[in-house]
Amino acid sequence: MIQQENTASTNDSLSADQAFDKFFTPPKKSPTEQEQKLEEQADIFTIPAKPVDLTAYSWGKGATILLVHGWGGRATQLGSFVEPLVELGYRVLAFDAPAHGKTAGTQTNGLEFVEAIKTVVKKEGSIDSIIAHSFGSTSTAVALNEGITARKIVFLGAVCHLSITFTIFSKSAKLTPELEQELRVLIEDKLGKDTWQRFSLDKINNLKIPTLLFHDRNDREISYQESVAINESWQDSQLILTSRLGHRRILNNEQVIQQTVNFIADKQDK
Numbered sequence: 001m002i003q004q005e006n007t008a009s010t011n012d013s014l015s016a017d018q019a020f021d022k023f024f025t026p027p028k029k030s031p032t033e034q035e036q037k038l039e040e041q042a043d044i045f046t047i048p049a050k051p052v053d054l055t056a057y058s059w060g061k062g063a064t065i066l067l068v069h070g071w072g073g074r075a076t077q078l079g080s081f082v083e084p085l086v087e088l089g090y091r092v093l094a095f096d097a098p099a100h101g102k103t104a105g106t107q108t109n110g111l112e113f114v115e116a117i118k119t120v121v122k123k124e125g126s127i128d129s130i131i132a133h134s135f136g137s138t139s140t141a142v143a144l145n146e147g148i149t150a151r152k153i154v155f156l157g158a159v160c161h162l163s164i165t166f167t168i169f170s171k172s173a174k175l176t177p178e179l180e181q182e183l184r185v186l187i188e189d190k191l192g193k194d195t196w197q198r199f200s201l202d203k204i205n206n207l208k209i210p211t212l213l214f215h216d217r218n219d220r221e222i223s224y225q226e227s228v229a230i231n232e233s234w235q236d237s238q239l240i241l242t243s244r245l246g247h248r249r250i251l252n253n254e255q256v257i258q259q260t261v262n263f264i265a266d267k268q269d270k
Contacts, residue, residue: 016182019173023166023183024107026072026099035076047095049119051112055102056095056120060086063128065264066150067094068117070134070157074101080252081131084261090128095120097136110162110199111191113139114146121148128152129264133251134222135159138199145204154260156214157247160226162199202233211237212263214256221247 014022031039042057057075059082067078075094082092098112099105117139121127129152132140137158144150159165166187170180188195197203211234215227224241231239245253 014173014175014179016179016186019170019175019179019183020186021107022173023169023187024109026108028100029072029074031074031076035074035079038076038079038082047120047123049098049116052098052104054095054097054116054120056093058091058093060089060091062089062091064091064093064124064126066117066120066124066127066130067092068130068132068136068140069094069097069100070132070136072100073133073136076101077248078131078133078251080257081260084257085264088261088265090264093120093124093127109191110135110139110142110195114142117143118146118148129154131156131260131264133157134247135165138162138201141201141204141207142199144207144209150209152210152212152264154212154214154263155227155230156250156256157219157222158201158213158215158227158230159222160201160229161196163196164226165222166196202229205233205235208235210263212260213237213239214242214250214260215239216242216245216247216250218244219247219250 039057042059045056045058047054047056065085067075067081069075069077075096078094085092095116096103097108097116099108113135127148127150130140130150131154133156137155140153144153166184170183175183213227213231215224217224227239231237240259242250242253242256250256
């Protein structure tokens with residue numbers, strides 16, 4: 001769904017069908033040693049869902065903060081937020097999306113991401129706040145627009161336009177204009193012709209949820225202009241631009257974590 005850094009160049013003869021498979025196949029990377037330790041401390045359980053059951057992780061007790069990873073990520077990738085939130089009396093919940101982490105599958109898509117988030121929130125009954133990364137932010141916004149609720153949300157390296165990530169992918173895959181159009185049609189056949197509009201966060205401008213956006217100026221995967229576009233169109237958002245953290249190191253930056261925790265812990269109405 002989203003172009004990953006260090007993606008190998010594809011063959012010039014890549015067909016539309018092959019590109020289609022690649023577009024919907026997230027890369028899988030092994031968790032870090034820190035993530036493995038965090039996983040050992042978690043209460044791990046299964047959430048029944050479609051098309052596959054979701055592997056979920058929980059730490060602490062109290063009002064629930066939901067962590068949503070991005071394309072090619074995993075639940076524990078946002079693990080640096082767990083300890084400070086648990087220390088403040090929150091319960092932190094995370095899950096592996098379909099075809100990610102320990103959840104089964106090899107291919108998935110944005111609609112399944114959105115439905116996974118909806119399923120988790122429905123199972124929980126209520127969520128206090130949500131912290132999401134990259135395409136997880138996009139899927140969270142769509143889920144919020146379609147009925148789930150949260151008191152506050154935090155997006156890191158958010159994707160505003162699925163259409164832009166499609167263009168990035170097509171360029172990386174070295175697709176000709178003809179193949180790019182063929183791929184676009186295949187995607188629309190699978191997800192619906194309205195998918196580009198549905199996954200455009202600057203069009204979701206009716207949410208009145210306090211939102212904190214972080215994006216790095218040096219993010220080579222998702223331009224910080226994506227978060228600028230969200231911030232300009234949303235009613236109650238604040239954008240903080242960082243430097244030299246890229247698309248993933250931002251998840252472990254102490255200042256970003258502390259600002260996030262302070263934002264969520266502030267119960268005063270804005």
